[in-house]
Amino acid sequence: MTDTTEKVARPNVAASAVRKAKAPRKVRLWRGLTPWLFLAAPLVLLITFTYAPVANMVAYSFTDWDGVSPELSYTGAENYVELFTRPELFEVFFVSGYYLAASVVQIIAALYFATILSFNVRFRNFFKGVLFFPYLINGVAIGFVFLYFFQDGGTLDSVLSLFGVDSDRAWLGTPVSANVSLAGVSVWRYMGLNFVLFLGAIQSIPGELYEAAELDGANRWQQFRHIIAPGIRPVLSLTVILSVSGSLAAFEVPFIMTGGATGTETFVIQTVKLAFQFNKTGLASAAAVVLLLIILAVTWVQRRLVPDDKVDLV
């Protein structure tokens, strides 16, 4: 009797063990699939609208495609050669110089205002808001505000005449003046973001440090040099990289205000015109690849200089 039960029981145990093993496998499969269900939409979008375009762009850059016709032929590095040898195509990089110079002014101004507003100042929140607000304004509206600002008899001329300066110059009329004006607008627009980033970093420095420094007789400049400057280094390096890539990719302000006329054409305006006005998709792709490589290179340099994990202030 005992014998038979054992014999019967054994296969039973084995069967239930098999069943037990089977169920977890199904569960495991389902578990393995779950994260992918959550990631499906983001990944599909990411690949379709970021990686596929980059891959296509690189491919187009070696062809003479016009963006419309079904025919295209492989032209090797011809587009790149054209880009670097035709002076008018290369000139746009000099325009970036104006924006680069402007971003130096912008960072210094942002640092200055962040420092003084981190101390006790009356109407602090009001000034903070005023300095930051331009960053939130629609680019087209900013373009129009400043077209009127630089207009003959517009805001700037009127203000100057208040001080007895009778200026009769067309601010957007010559390449140098126009580029300086547009770069000034971009300082007006973007300074607020840098300022708020710096202010946040300064305020995250513990207050005791200042108190200790003051007890030791440190003045404001010494406090800035030895407490504030080291505290904001990560944000500063981030700002520098954002400024460099922003200067190279300057588009909205010049496009809206001058459309790239009178020598204010930037790299992105030129690329957009090549691609969508002159149907030179191949050449435009080569230009975009060059810009992408420059920006990646700048980012890489910054990452090497300042280790990534330090940029974590929030």
Added chain:
Amino acid sequence: MTRRGLARTLTYLSLVVAGVVVLLPLLVVLLTSLKSEKEMANDSGALQLPDNLLNFDNYVTAFQDGRMLSAFGNTAVILLISVTGTVIIGSMAAYAIDRFTFRFRKLVVALFLVATLVPGVTTQVATFQIVDSFGMFDSRWAPIVLYMGTDIVSIYIFLQFVRSIPVSLDESARLDGANAFTIYRKIIFPLLKPAIATVVIVKGITVYNDFYIPFLYMPSEDLGVISTSLFRFKGPFGAHWENISAGAVLVILPTLLVFLFLQRYIYNGFTRGATK
């Protein structure tokens, strides 16, 4: 005056000058928007006050001839769908990346990370062809899909928050028999509220202000969003600065209101968005 007193005066002076530099161009445009065509023709000077401070004729023109109403409508539709999509997609991706260990997890994280380095302006040449091949060119779907699909910053903001939610909450729910989706919907998503507020504000302002994508993808006048509709003021209104100014003020006003009411969130949001 003592040295300290002088320093204080100079500090305030610099703040006031900066304030004037920021506000004056905007104030002048506000004044111009209230002037009549006649006043403008008489060349009253940019700093002159308008004769009638309550002259809203230019705003009527901006709404009627400038099609600002349909522009606000289009912007609202695009904003609503793309921001909702961004919140759902971003929070799901963050949940999956933080709470699961799976094969290729590192690769997925790297894909999102590297994508932040690719500036959107440069790739539009090729993105255009893809959007066009889906038949989405000149439809509201083009900007909606692009805003949803290329926003990696919000995934990072969500990721930070998901990390701060204790895993023990998930585990106790799982013991109660909840599956992964229920945990996401009932536990993670509600706790993400602060992150959602941040993403909604930052994304909302970005979409509201964007010019490049609607300009490239929606050339039809019917599909004008506020940026592109305002941009079109340049043609028909030519030198009519009073009308153009009214349009600009109309576009800036909502931003100002949002800023005044949500200041704290906005500062936090943009700091977070930029440093990631």
